[in-house]
Amino acid sequence: MSALEENTVPVTRKVTRPAFHRRLTPVAIVYIALAALLVVGSVLVGLRGEVLLDQAGILNIFTRATALGLVAIGQTMAILTGSLDLSVAYLVGLTSLIAAETMGGRDGMIVPGVLLALVVAAGVGLVNGLVITVLKANAFIATLGVALILRGYLEDTYTGPAGDVPRGFQHLGYDRIGPVPVAALLMLAVAALSWWYLSRTRPGYHMYAVGGDIEVARLSVVPTRRTIVTAHVLCSVAAGLTGIYLASRLGSGAPYVGTDAGYDLESIAAVVLGGTLLAGGRGGVVGTIGGVFILATLDTIFDDLEVDPFFKDVVRGVVLVTAVALYARRMTANRARGRLT
Amino acid sequence: MTSGIATNVRLTGITKSFLGVPVLRGVDLELRGGEVHAVMGENGAGKSTLLKVLAGVHRPDGGTIEVDGAEVSFAGPADAQRAGIAIIHQEFTLLPHRSVAENVYLGREPVRGMQVDRRRMVADTRELLDWLGEDGIDPTDAVSSLSVAQRQVVEIVKALSTDARVLGMDEPTAALADHEVELLYDLVRRLRERGIAILYVSHRMREVFDLSDRITVLKDGRFVTCAPTGELTSEDLVRHMVGRDLGEYYPDRAAPDDLGPVRLAVRGAGNDRVRDLNIEVRAGEIVGLAGLQGSGRSAVARAVFGVEPFTRGVVEVDGVAQRVTRPRTAVRLGIALVTEDRKGDGLALRQSVRDNTLLVRRAALSGARSRAKSDVKALLDMVTVVARGEHQEVRFLSGGNQQKVVLAKWLAVEPKVLVVDEPTRGIDVGAKRAVHELLRDLAKRGVAVLMISSELPELIGMSDRILVMHDGAPAGELPAGASEGAVMALATGHGVGDAA
Ligand SMILES: Nc1ncnc2c1ncn2[C@@H]1O[C@H](COP(=O)(O)OP(=O)(O)OP(=O)(O)O)[C@@H](O)[C@H]1O
Numbered sequence: 136m137s138a139l140e141e142n143t144v145p146v147t148r149k150v151t152r153p154a155f156h157r158r159l160t161p162v163a164i165v166y167i168a169l170a171a172l173l174v175v176g177s178v179l180v181g182l183r184g185e186v187l188l189d190q191a192g193i194l195n196i197f198t199r200a201t202a203l204g205l206v207a208i209g210q211t212m213a214i215l216t217g218s219l220d221l222s223v224a225y226l227v228g229l230t231s232l233i234a235a236e237t238m239g240g241r242d243g244m245i246v247p248g249v250l251l252a253l254v255v256a257a258g259v260g261l262v263n264g265l266v267i268t269v270l271k272a273n274a275f276i277a278t279l280g281v282a283l284i285l286r287g288y289l290e291d292t293y294t295g296p297a298g299d300v301p302r303g304f305q306h307l308g309y310d311r312i313g314p315v316p317v318a319a320l321l322m323l324a325v326a327a328l329s330w331w332y333l334s335r336t337r338p339g340y341h342m343y344a345v346g347g348d349i350e351v352a353r354l355s356v357v358p359t360r361r362t363i364v365t366a367h368v369l370c371s372v373a374a375g376l377t378g379i380y381l382a383s384r385l386g387s388g389a390p391y392v393g394t395d396a397g398y399d400l401e402s403i404a405a406v407v408l409g410g411t412l413l414a415g416g417r418g419g420v421v422g423t424i425g426g427v428f429i430l431a432t433l434d435t436i437f438d439d440l441e442v443d444p445f446f447k448d449v450v451r452g453v454v455l456v457t458a459v460a461l462y463a464r465r466m467t468a469n470r471a472r473g474r475l476t
Numbered sequence: 477m478t479s480g481i482a483t484n485v486r487l488t489g490i491t492k493s494f495l496g497v498p499v500l501r502g503v504d505l506e507l508r509g510g511e512v513h514a515v516m517g518e519n520g521a522g523k524s525t526l527l528k529v530l531a532g533v534h535r536p537d538g539g540t541i542e543v544d545g546a547e548v549s550f551a552g553p554a555d556a557q558r559a560g561i562a563i564i565h566q567e568f569t570l571l572p573h574r575s576v577a578e579n580v581y582l583g584r585e586p587v588r589g590m591q592v593d594r595r596r597m598v599a600d601t602r603e604l605l606d607w608l609g610e611d612g613i614d615p616t617d618a619v620s621s622l623s624v625a626q627r628q629v630v631e632i633v634k635a636l637s638t639d640a641r642v643l644g645m646d647e648p649t650a651a652l653a654d655h656e657v658e659l660l661y662d663l664v665r666r667l668r669e670r671g672i673a674i675l676y677v678s679h680r681m682r683e684v685f686d687l688s689d690r691i692t693v694l695k696d697g698r699f700v701t702c703a704p705t706g707e708l709t710s711e712d713l714v715r716h717m718v719g720r721d722l723g724e725y726y727p728d729r730a731a732p733d734d735l736g737p738v739r740l741a742v743r744g745a746g747n748d749r750v751r752d753l754n755i756e757v758r759a760g761e762i763v764g765l766a767g768l769q770g771s772g773r774s775a776v777a778r779a780v781f782g783v784e785p786f787t788r789g790v791v792e793v794d795g796v797a798q799r800v801t802r803p804r805t806a807v808r809l810g811i812a813l814v815t816e817d818r819k820g821d822g823l824a825l826r827q828s829v830r831d832n833t834l835l836v837r838r839a840a841l842s843g844a845r846s847r848a849k850s851d852v853k854a855l856l857d858m859v860t861v862v863a864r865g866e867h868q869e870v871r872f873l874s875g876g877n878q879q880k881v882v883l884a885k886w887l888a889v890e891p892k893v894l895v896v897d898e899p900t901r902g903i904d905v906g907a908k909r910a911v912h913e914l915l916r917d918l919a920k921r922g923v924a925v926l927m928i929s930s931e932l933p934e935l936i937g938m939s940d941r942i943l944v945m946h947d948g949a950p951a952g953e954l955p956a957g958a959s960e961g962a963v964m965a966l967a968t969g970h971g972v973g974d975a976a
């Protein structure tokens with residue numbers, strides 16, 4: 136070994152920063168893609184003599200983005216932590232019913248209705264989290280199981296919409312400032328809060344750590360179980376907010392409002408589209424919101440163009456696969472560069 | 477951390493079993509501030525487990541731990557940290573996607589109000605890096621952008637950031653390149669000067685003799701001996717560890733008529749890392765590939781195996797020109813590569829020893845060849861894996877034994893051409909011997925072996941011919957038994973032209 140001394144290079148040698156620091160981050164890619172989509176969409180819709188981003192178009196995009204955005208913010212936390220939640224769609228339906236039924240058309244019951252829906256949502260998240268951490272069930276199976284239980288309950292108890300949301304509360308669903316719905320702004324506020332939580336607080340740091348490598352997190356005295364449970368509670372609360380919002384729009388609760396929109400897979404798609412690793416540990420809410428708006432814009436464009444539903448799904452599928460492939464390439468490239476000779 | 481009080485630790489009669497199987501059976505160890513105390517022993521002797529007991533990761537079943545004379549009991553790593561003890565584990569414990577500072581303070585992030593105090597985190601990390609003289613690493617760099625050696629520095633900073641006075645290092649050099657090892661030495665010496673007690677686990681004799689003040693030897697979870705380094709010879713050490721004399725010995729080289737036809741031929745090959753390669757390896761032959769770190773040794777191995785294929789020249793296997801553009805093709809052609817980066821390319825940790833052993837064979841070979849009933853047990857015995865059985869999950873094996881499973885995995889495909897990159901890194905002396913005999917044995921059975929090793933005595937002892945690389949190109953070829961000096965002359969670019 137000593138004979139090799141002439142070859143000695145200090146550990147401290149400043150490494151030239153790998154090129155990827157200068158290259159685009161997934162978040163940047165998402166927003167560039169969103170901008171490109173808006174341009175292309177405007178042109179396509181323009182060819183039909185219409186305008187994509189007129190008052191109605193903007194409203195449409197924001198409205199679609201609000202519900203999906205809320206679910207996807209929660210899903211981001213679950214996925215970042217290395218978990219996943221398949222029960223959100225049924226939970227959206229359940230909480231819409233709880234809120235609407237508790238309110239029962241009375242203004243005075245708005246606050247109790249909202250609170251009860253959120254408490255139940257948090258309870259479901261707690262169950263998800265505990266099944267995963269204490270019973271050590273795989274997140275996919277655990278939350279699928281909870282989803283099935285929720286479905287059983289909903290099928291058994293409801294045949295259709297139920298409950299009644301007072302007019303006063305419907306303002307939440309319909310008020311807007313210019314073309315932008317108030318609810319969309321609230322959703323963005325929730326996103327901002329979540330961004331702060333994930334990137335500035337200890338529990339947020341720990342979510343990244345647990346999702347990045349749970350063994351490393353454990354050795355570094357990160358409270359892994361508590362972190363996973365917290366992520367699931369927050370994920371479910373976000374789904375609960377969605378249920379409450381949808382109740383205010385519908386004027387009542389509806390058991391399948393979440394599943395009809397496919398919020399379980401749709402939210403996962405938005406998160407992944409936003410550049411968060413499905414395996415966890417990397418990504419964030421900012422990208423997710425970009426992903427949500429891409430999906431919402433796509434839908435709005437399709438509506439304007441009146442394309443048939445099958446084609447719609449094909450395009451969405453292609454977009455998702457392309458995005459994931461793009462991120463995966465960058466990951467392998469980075470890994471290869473991080474390697475020694 | 478900069479306070480000068482030395483901390484002393486005493487472990488007495490430590491016992492620990494996993495699922496009823498004793499791993500530590502009464503170990504005593506005394507560690508003083510300002511000393512480097514080496515712990516040696518065979519793979520699975522219990523070294524890492526002892527460190528983990530000290531770090532509060534495992535709770536001992538019996539025995540006592542005293543810190544500065546007071547008995548302590550750790551419920552978890554956090555307790556040990558509070559007592560000033562930190563460990564650098566055999567496995568890396570960093571999150572590649574997070575920054576250096578975030579990793580250093582992981583689990584102990586300073587807070588201000590409701591937020592993580594990022595400014596303080598970065599400043600404190602920088603201060604520690606400066607203290608170590610490692611100011612080339614920026615606290616805000618992503619860990620994935622650092623070299624392996626720099627990551628090791630971050631691990632050390634992470635340990636020190638807990639105000640550690642006692643530092644356990646579990647094979648800290650196993651993943652380092654040669655020149656990086658020297659730097660780690662330096663760092664360890666600086667820490668010792670500052671009164672930190674260092675428990676140093678390593679299989680490398682030279683390292684232990686260079687660095688340590690005292691050596692404790694474990695065997696089968698038992699304390700064997702503890703003596704000042706100066707009073708021990710490497711023969712003594714081996715005897716204590718293995719229980720018998722091994723002597724400096726390598727298996728006999730191939731006789732001229734042991735050699736068969738050329739199995740692997742590389743002609744005029746190159747890619748963007750290496751060039752002008754002409755290599756022939758015959759059946760029955762072990763060809764050593766020497767060179768400094770970065771000279772392209774590993775690049776040759778990776779190219780032959782199709783990971784980063786040659787872009788020029790010809791590769792022939794058994795006389796037939798082949799295009800090896802990916803590992804799958806290589807495996808089908810009977811080429812196997814045991815990489816130096818065994819952790820990265822490694823193992824399915826949660827699968828059994830058996831499944832890991834058969835992994836490549838099942839994945840890459842079709843039909844009958846993949847199902848060919850081979851005796852997994854025989855394979856594992858061949859590389860002397862110490863496991864509780866074929867069905868034990870790999871993650872419960874000791875580090876060295878995990879590496880042996882990787883060897884077994886490649887032997888399971890019954891290669892015609894075997895490329896081994898640092899095959900004995902992290903493997904204990906006794907097992908090292910076994911690996912040497914195994915390689916020679918495979919050669920005798922007609923396998924062509926291409927061997928890379930940074931340990932010159934090993935490379936020279938094993939090789940029938942030595943090809944020396946310098947700066948991405950062959951610098952010359954030396955016959956069996958060449959001197960270390962001759963190899964180094966070529967490797968450093970001083971002997972070009974007068975190759976034997
Ligand atoms: N968590 C665990 N569960 C079960 N068995 C374990 C566990 N950890 C270690 N062992 C067993 O304890 C024994 C000692 O392992 P340890 O890792 O301490 O060895 P080591 O001396 O560090 O070896 P090496 O030199 O290979 O790193 C091994 O037989 C290993 O299989």
Ligand SMILES: [Mg+2]
Nearest residue numbers: 524566874875
């Ligand atoms: Mg070990």
